[in-house]
Amino acid sequence: MANFFSKILNNLFQSDRVADEEFYEELEEAMIQSDVSYPSCMRIIDAVKREADRKGVNLTKDVQKILKDYLLDTMSVDEDYYNFEKEKSIISVIGVNGVGKTTSIGKLAYHLKKKGKKVILAAADTFRAGAIEQLVEWGNRVGVDCIHQKEGSDPAAVVFDALQSFKAKNADVLIIDTAGRLHNKKNLMEELGKINRIIDREFAEGYRETLVVLDATTGQNAMSQAKMFKECSQVTGVVLSKMDSTAKGGMAISIQAELGLPVKYVGEGEKIEDLKRFDAKKYVEDIFAF
Template sequence: MSEKKGFLGKLISGLTKTRDNLKSGIDSIFSGFSEIDEDFYEELEEVLIMADIGVATTEKIIDDLREKVKEQKIKEISVCRELLIRSIKEQMRVEETAYEFEHEKSVVLLIGVNGVGKTTSVGKLAGQLKAQGKKVILAAADTFRAAAIEQLTEWSNRANVELIAGQEGGDPAAVVYDAVNAAKARKADVLICDTAGRLHNKKNLMEELRKINRIIDREYPEAHRETLVVLDGTTGQNALAQAKQFGEVADITGIILTKLDGTAKGGIAIAIQSEMHIPVKYIGIGEKIEDLQKFDADAFVDALFTTSEHME
């Protein structure tokens, strides 16, 4: 549990900027208004949008709040605050089935543009699964970025898992083909593939992913499939736009949101989950292997709305 506790502490401190933005705005609304009227809702809406929760998601949250206030005939502002927090948590619940791939023979593809922490996330995920006693194989299918193969080699050594790599500039699908066959031959539990992320050239990316998926379908049809998009939490609304673009070229099953330490845009986690109906499955808040963890909606929202003293 200490690792989980340490992560929660890091999450709380990492979300300080987001929380300060959100909390000061919300505190001033809840102390400045004595009744729940139209002005109250409007101000609340503005604060949520400014915290990068996004327009569409904010509207959902406010509508949900209005409905509950009406239904339950609520007059007290303080009760309204609890309802608001509950409503945000409801937007973010991750189903238990989200992590089924951990318990089945599976192939996990990580996609995302360069610089978002994709290769690092592959390494961290491999390390965690290995620590759970899984047999993990990595595929270095990002053959375009020179440093990607080196970086992944380093992670595979650190996590003590096998890496299948090709030549720099080689065919990513060929690497995946070799990796799938290695995974089957060595009876691996999970094969994790690092892929190139070039959104500016969507057509190529689409072709590449199609080819990779075809190979996995053909060579390893029984494998559980997971496609995770890695997004940089510091980019706020831009991360949401990227998620949507990747959604056009791949069948995304989940999101890894990295670099949430020190950003004022942590609210984007809520927006992505709510607008795309794709769960944020992991969040990253640092460099170490244990700094990537399964997403816990309650802990996240509590970290956004609670001061550190309350968390002790």
């Protein structure tokens, strides 16, 4: 995970420094430079100030402890958030082109298969050139079935076929790769709505999960995508792809603090096993590892 705050905060948290207004302004600037949104910065700093006042402390070493505790509380993801890994589940995955959506699906399929789950993929992103072939390739690589039709097919028809296979083979998890055409929100909402109606009709008892994949290196642009997808669908969690040394990483804070969306997985590399559950404790420890 990118240690995005360390160098910037190195001079802020000195044991003998008073946490005055200048300090808080520097903290705000450091957070914004690290891709934390302005509204999230203000919410966090206000909460930290209130807690510091309540405790009667004003040294930066004490403020650091308050900030760490606040971030850990904000970023923590309960085990219940992963119930879909244990149930018969339908996972819809959304995200714009280029964020690593299909790759994340392949890695998620591998993650679930390692847990002993029987996984089926559905190639319902039928309009992006190469998307079907890419998902089929991932299915072959992971060793799971990938239900698909030709490019330009009705995504809902693909999902219908995949659900029939899912039920016939008594599989545990169906992961659906859906289109992410944000340039036309109305069409996107209609398409996702049609897919959801098919699922409701064919497998209403299934556990439902909707994950949005965001590129961790794109900062506020990814936040805008998260907001748009949240408006279009019932997003239940986030996958942060490309969360490596090139990502500042502060966007993860904004996603949970501002949008209330839990980060559930992070992709930290190119290998098939490089998708992991989000570790809030490690994430926060990395912030202050200077």
